[in-house]
Amino acid sequence: MPELPEVETVRRTLKHFVIGKEIKAIQVHYDKIIVGDSNRFVSTLTGQTIRDIDRLGKYLVFILDRDAFVSHLRMEGKYHLVDAAAPLNKHQHLSFVFSDGTALRYQDTRKFGRLELVSKETYPYDLPLSKLGPEPWEADPEAIYQKIHRSSLPIKTLLLDQRIMTGIGNIYANEICFSMSINPTTPGKRVSKKRITELIAVSKEILEQAIAQGGTTIHSFDANGITGLFQMQLKVHMQKVCPVCDGPITKEMVRGRGTYYCQACQKKKG
Ligand SMILES: [Zn+2]
Structure with missing residues (x-):
């Protein structure tokens, strides 16, 4: 998708x-x-x-x-x-x-x-x-925190909720959690305001990186049509080995979506 x-x-x-x-x-x-x-x-x-x-x-x-x-x-x-x-x-x-x-x-x-x-x-x-909620570039940390801090839902599921913040799909939700060293199953209510601020900053950074890499494919407009799909360097999504600790990447379903994370690097709850 x-x-x-x-x-x-x-x-x-x-x-x-x-x-x-x-x-x-x-x-x-x-x-x-x-x-x-x-x-x-x-x-x-x-x-x-x-x-x-x-x-x-x-x-x-x-x-x-x-x-x-x-x-x-x-x-x-x-x-x-x-x-x-x-x-x-x-x-x-x-x-x-x-x-x-x-x-x-x-x-x-x-x-x-x-x-x-x-x-x-x-x-x-x-x-x-x-x-739609705001994109990460327009998101106000306080407003996002207010929408998350009473929720028992996993932080990764909340990241996918386009009414809270728009533009983050399954691939980048996995990447954002990895970059934050946060366990994707952490309930929203365990995530502090400081970490929410960080979450928004990391979301911006990862989307910007992906857009910049997509930018290089702009003129490759061929028989395959304009799909915008390109290979971004993914660290955890669909990966087998953690690029930080060389340990195995775990895949499990979180609220119906394929979730990839490193059990060693993403121990932190909140
Ligand atoms: Zn790791």
């Missing part, structure tokens, strides 16, 4: 390729990919030019002349910029056909991704974006 750094990479790549393009037609091949009335989606956006692409958490926000739409890639969503005459494959569910003869196609093998019309003026305050 793409996480914030990957979505940011997709945003930067897409901006490079589609800003200034005018939508001549929209072909919807799978209706459910659009939340709400797909005819309205098509009639509203046709004729408008893409002016900017924003991102909030893992949502991409395409800004046009008068309107905007959000796109959430979920598990497998990706965009391809192709010649409008290129044959459609069965996983491509929507085509934005541009007046210059190219087309942006949304492809999604799992069909979990969604696109939805939103207001250009108020989208950060409307659903679905209004339920």
